[in-house]
Amino acid sequence: MAARLLRTNFIRRPYRFSALSPVGQPTVTASTAVVPEILSFGQQAPEPPVHHPKPNEAHHDIDLSDQARLFASVPTSDLLRSTAVLHAAAIGPMVDLGSWVMSSKLMETALTRDMVLGLVKSTFYDHFCAGEDADAAAQRVRSVYEATGLKGMLVYGVEHADDAASCDDNMHHFLRTIEAAKSLPTSHFSSVVVKITAICPISLLKRVSDLLRWEYKTKNFKLSWKLKSFPVFSDSSPLYHTNSEPEPLTAEEERELEAAHVRIQDICRKCQESNVPLLVDAEDTILQPAIDYMAYSSAILFNADKDRPIVYNTIQAYLRDAGERLHLAVQEAEKENVPMGFKLVRGAYMSSEARLADSLGHKSPVHDTIQNTHDCYNNCMTFLMEKASNGSGFGVVLATHNADSGRLASKKASELNIDKENGKIEFAQLYGMSDALSFGLKRAGFNVSKYMPFGPVETAIPYLVRRAYENRGMMATGATDRHLMRMELKRRLLAGNA
Numbered sequence: 001m002a003a004r005l006l007r008t009n010f011i012r013r014p015y016r017f018s019a020l021s022p023v024g025q026p027t028v029t030a031s032t033a034v035v036p037e038i039l040s041f042g043q044q045a046p047e048p049p050v051h052h053p054k055p056n057e058a059h060h061d062i063d064l065s066d067q068a069r070l071f072a073s074v075p076t077s078d079l080l081r082s083t084a085v086l087h088a089a090a091i092g093p094m095v096d097l098g099s100w101v102m103s104s105k106l107m108e109t110a111l112t113r114d115m116v117l118g119l120v121k122s123t124f125y126d127h128f129c130a131g132e133d134a135d136a137a138a139q140r141v142r143s144v145y146e147a148t149g150l151k152g153m154l155v156y157g158v159e160h161a162d163d164a165a166s167c168d169d170n171m172h173h174f175l176r177t178i179e180a181a182k183s184l185p186t187s188h189f190s191s192v193v194v195k196i197t198a199i200c201p202i203s204l205l206k207r208v209s210d211l212l213r214w215e216y217k218t219k220n221f222k223l224s225w226k227l228k229s230f231p232v233f234s235d236s237s238p239l240y241h242t243n244s245e246p247e248p249l250t251a252e253e254e255r256e257l258e259a260a261h262v263r264i265q266d267i268c269r270k271c272q273e274s275n276v277p278l279l280v281d282a283e284d285t286i287l288q289p290a291i292d293y294m295a296y297s298s299a300i301l302f303n304a305d306k307d308r309p310i311v312y313n314t315i316q317a318y319l320r321d322a323g324e325r326l327h328l329a330v331q332e333a334e335k336e337n338v339p340m341g342f343k344l345v346r347g348a349y350m351s352s353e354a355r356l357a358d359s360l361g362h363k364s365p366v367h368d369t370i371q372n373t374h375d376c377y378n379n380c381m382t383f384l385m386e387k388a389s390n391g392s393g394f395g396v397v398l399a400t401h402n403a404d405s406g407r408l409a410s411k412k413a414s415e416l417n418i419d420k421e422n423g424k425i426e427f428a429q430l431y432g433m434s435d436a437l438s439f440g441l442k443r444a445g446f447n448v449s450k451y452m453p454f455g456p457v458e459t460a461i462p463y464l465v466r467r468a469y470e471n472r473g474m475m476a477t478g479a480t481d482r483h484l485m486r487m488e489l490k491r492r493l494l495a496g497n498a
Helices: 002-009 076-089 092-102 110-128 134-148 164-182 202-217 251-274 288-302 322-335 350-359 370-389 403-415 435-443 457-477 479-497
Strands: 151-156 189-194 278-280 311-316 341-345 395-399 425-430 447-454
Touching: 076 092, 076 110, 076 479, 092 110, 092 457, 110 457, 134 151, 134 164, 134 435, 134 447, 151 164, 164 189, 164 251, 189 251, 189 447, 202 251, 202 288, 251 278, 251 288, 278 288, 288 311, 288 322, 311 322, 322 370, 341 370, 370 395, 370 403, 395 403, 403 425, 403 435, 425 435, 435 447, 447 457
Parallel strands: 151 189, 151 447, 189 278, 278 311, 311 341, 341 395, 395 425, 425 447
Antiparallel strands: none
16 A cells, blocks of 8 residues: 555655755755744744835845744744754755665664654654544644744655555645645645655656656557546657657556546545645656546646636646646647646656656757756746736746745746735745744735645655755755844844843
8 A cells, every 4th residue: 555655665765756955956845944943832932023024125026035024924943943953954964874774774773763764753743744544634734824824735645656546645644735725725735745656656647757758759659548638748848758659548547548548536535625726846857748648637627617726737847848837738738728736846856857867868848957947937937927917817836945036036026916815826835844934925915825734644655855966955055044044043032041
């Protein structure tokens, strides 16, 4: 089942899907991020002094300089623990040692396994995860919102599945996640998140992606099983993964694909009935065509509400073809009069993309420079904000840890006279990271959510290792983050001694 599956695969997945380079890392969690912080709430911090805006401070500006106001809702004990966890994650050898331990035979011995998992739970798990099940995660969402006004995105923290039984089990967990979200006031949460890799076997997603690529390359090649969808390729899309005509799906594979469609449709239907938006997470390019295909075909079926979409697909701006594919999908959605939601991220699989492309003798599909990634993200962001502002049914989730993108979006929202409260445009950051930016955007009037994964500690290990590697790269260059945290801790210490 799903939990066992993750335990047997957590060694290879974090390395395959992590962007390990600490410099110029174009991931959603590694671009000019500001202070990462945990959100566990109890005793309130001392009341900070009143902040007086500068006379020329624009109303759309996001103020990240007043750390006392930004972290006013975070108890000192949590701030201290968060600082310790995040600084530990910035120490490369410590991250490597921890990852080795969790992947070693030490985890096969009950005593050491319990010790390691206990340490992980009290540190990284509590920092980056919302609880061990959907009910606990929903309660954490409630606590976070009541303390800070930040909403929650509920994410069942499973990475992938390899067989039908695991896919079915994961689907039921996603349905339970929707129930948990439905139990909350609508003001407290923004969406639930699904990974197609958890409800459709990886091997089948690769096969479908190969066939979709070959169909795009060979115009007279037709796929009898293909449902109506939006474009998943552009002229600049990487197609090197498929160099020869793939074998057609077997009868058994077609049945598996149909079962996967039924699973995602059951999830979408539950979201539609519960009025809970569904965000489809992205993967690397060897799988992404099939994921885009399933996300868009589901959107056509379930995005019936012309005011707000239910199904959102994810666009990864670090890919060179991202802008073109986004424009093509939007153009087709408008042509078909289908409201569409998009979550815009930078991307998380730079290293694996480069390795695969190099092994096949091709250039990486990722932008050559981090600045090109920033430019692509900001251009896509501007385009989507303009679409969402013109009265269409488009919805936009700007998932960014980049303060400059946040400021640009805030300025653009003012120029377009966008209603910040109607839910068509919102920001998101990972739970346990970039809370200063989250708080700053919230204070500027935007809807802001935290991406909040949950699940048993063991099944969360792949997610936690990825967070550790991403956080190490971010913290290695994120002097501003540590500076703000130290300033706030020093201010509280001095205030306590006064």
